[in-house]
Amino acid sequence: MRELRELAVRLLETSDVQVVIGWEESRRGVRPAFAQTPAEAERLVFDQRCVHNLAAYLHPRRKHIRGLGRPAVVVKGCDARAVAGLIRDNQLRREDVVLIGVRCPGVWAENKAEGQPGNRRWAERCVSCPQRTPTLCDYLIGEDSPEPSGGPGLEAQVERIQALPMAERWAFWSSAFERCVRCYACREICPLCFCERCLADKSMPQWIESSPHRRGNLAWHLARALHLAGRCVGCGECERACPAGIPLSILNARLQQSVRERFEFVVSDDPVAPSPIGEFRVDDGQEFIR
């Protein structure tokens, strides 16, 4: 904690950084914090409750945050992957942000204070996290910690669903999507959903019907998942934000598996590797293109 606060204070005092985006204590756990003064930086914390993906504050749609000035952001492994995604998709220039990487111990399923339910259970994604320590960062703080274990990982969940017969799988997702109230919280919180105007908000033509019924919901979830294929970093924020408890992470993870199998692409925090969704190759593996 000392290391983080000292660094944040130093950045604010001695470098061209106007705001450090991290976490601070609140009554209901930790919450994102925007430290603009050394005094505010003294309040920053980092521990297993820091579930939020702060990269979501970096894309140009968050104009109010861009208005605060040049930011430094605390990033876990998954957050760094999201920053890389923003750079890859031209939403952010590397030189416009200072990245404080933390050696992430894994985070709890929820950011509740000690003793409250949800605490002390690893988030599923952290049990099968591909990279907890970011490589895309300017500073790296914290200590190495053992791999989170115990409880089912996300990959196990995907396998469970994939093992179901087709009809049951369909029933599983149909009932999940039926619960969607189309609040678009999943989209708003996603660091990679940066479109100025989402396909779901277009009415000429209206590819995705806007009212929460089966057909519109299915169209929305297909579009959301496909647009994140090869881009989703598995931070689990969409699922955490969803008021209807839809297991979006399983769907996301399954799509990343497909992308890995078909395009040999793994989402990483390398901002240069082009994701398959933005690449034209004459020797594309997909027969329908040729």
Added chain:
Amino acid sequence: MARIGVFVCHCGENIGRTVDASSVAEALRSHPGVVHAEDYRYMCSDPGQTLVREAIAANRLTGVVVAACSPHMHERTFRKVVAAAGLNPFLCEMANIREQCSWIHEDREQATGKAIAITRALVEKVKANTPLETIRIPIERRALVIGGGIAGIQAALDLADGGAEVVLVEKESSIGGHMSQLSETFPTLDCSQCILTPRMVEVAQHPRIRLYAYSEVEEVSGYIGNFEVKVRRKARSVNETLCNGCGACTQACPNRKVPNEFECGLGKRPAISVPFPQAVPNMPVLDRERCARFMAIRKGITKAVCGKCAEACTRGAIDFAQEDRFVTEKVGAIIIATGYQLYSIGKEQPEGEGLSGYGEYGYGQVPDVIDGLQFERLASASGPTGGRIVRPSDGRVPKRVVFLQCVGSRDPSRGIPYCSKICCMYVAKHVMLYRHKVHDGEAVVFYMDVRAAGKGYDEFTRRAIEEEGAIYRRGRVARLWRDGDVVKVQGFDTLSGEPLLLDADLVVLATAVRPQPGIRALAQKLSVSCDQHGFINEAHPKLRPVETNTAGIFVAGACQAPRDIPESVAMGSAAAAKVLGLFSKAELEREPTVARVDAAHCAGCFLCERVCPYGAVGRREVRDRAGRLVKVVAEVNPGVCQGCGTCQATCPGKHVEVQGFTDQQIYAEIAAL
């Protein structure tokens, strides 16, 4: 309100057999927005077109659907008709009820039902269509020709004589290509230099040709009508404006032991030299690899060494400090004419080409085993021996010469399956040249077939056999080796079935024709494709032989496939004609069905830029009234865009759309089904 006219065609029996065209018209008559529907036997015929034209005027139609064949077949035809009637051509659509309906179905009732559905869908699309204006692009009336062999020379001269400005880029120090190395040429045996040199001089003197010799194409950007080309003018170490080609420097150079590339290694040249006396431009190049001064500099010697050439030059043209220079030229069209190279038959082969070489022929090891071009130099009056055919090893006149055809060619196991096409003919020529000069000599030819298709070609090869007494043996040679004074030739005659072992004084290998070494890199710069061997792909093997798949880029000569001189010249002229045709218009007209970005909503992710196969997407800054940067958005160059729609499929928010195929229009079409 939409006032749509529907015109259903029987296409004789083609559609009429399975689709009841009048029922289709009948059904469409009650479709919302349709004010006129009729059917006719041949809508594309003159009376059919008149029906359409008159109906547009009589019913004040705002859109037209022709239910007939595929858009590929007649969209242009009917759009013209519609335009002639004063309606925007893009308010006319084809409903394909032939290829997609009548031809593939048997049940008349069902097929008719499907034809009605297809036509309804297109009516809905036309309702959503908007008028589009043809895009006009200015044309730069200058052409770039890459390669100054006979193909490039012909193209450049035809273009320039036709009134176009030409930039000719040649990588060697002189134009002329391989033809300048040939002695006499089949099938008429006229002297190669004698027919080529005047053409080369014409290039040099033509007021509309700008020649960059000893230069290479560095970068190409832009698109048809508007290319920008960066040319690297390699340092000759000779000032082009001062040098008058007197040759004093080449006489003065003390290093006279450099293998002469023009003579295929059979002669020597100084370190500063002109490749051959008739060179155009007639200006030397200093070979920095072989020049004593530069060798000393490389060794770290700081004192200026030698400099004999500079001393000899009365015009002070030698410039040791000269550097590569770059010039940028704007051109409207490009012709690729980079020619060929011969398969290097030795064991060592360039990597990644899948070739394995012919080590067993001892090329490069046995001095009296040479290739066809070396033979051309020996037979050439201006060559290293003054036209005397002698053995490189001891200068003796060979009494028996063995020629091997198809070395490398037609041998898939060694990497080249194709026929090099010219070898049968030049071997017959070599036989004749040899027999004309060595009357008592014996010429033996090993061949697989004699392929002599062409005007006067078969007669030519027959002459070699019947009048010059060449011995043609059908079969392959397994091995060549040196045995004392002779080259042993071990082969097999497949006609008589006997193994052969011959003593030859000289062996000439007719090695395969291959594209120039740098061809793939050049093709990449130009965005044109090569076949698996590296020859430039033509747009259509029969109907578009000198066009490439990239608009505005053409191909001529042996860089497209093995070609002899008459063919290379014909291709050069053909490519020039195509370019002149392009230049004959004031502006280039392009279909307006190109992509356009909705800048207001574009998020600037540039996925579209990354996926566009034609490099048509660029970036544009959006600024507010005070000039502050708001964001950077994608922008499509309508001159480059081919309307493929890849960007549209990729954009997550669908903020880039091909005009005439917008989401709204396609959606309307689908929703009607």
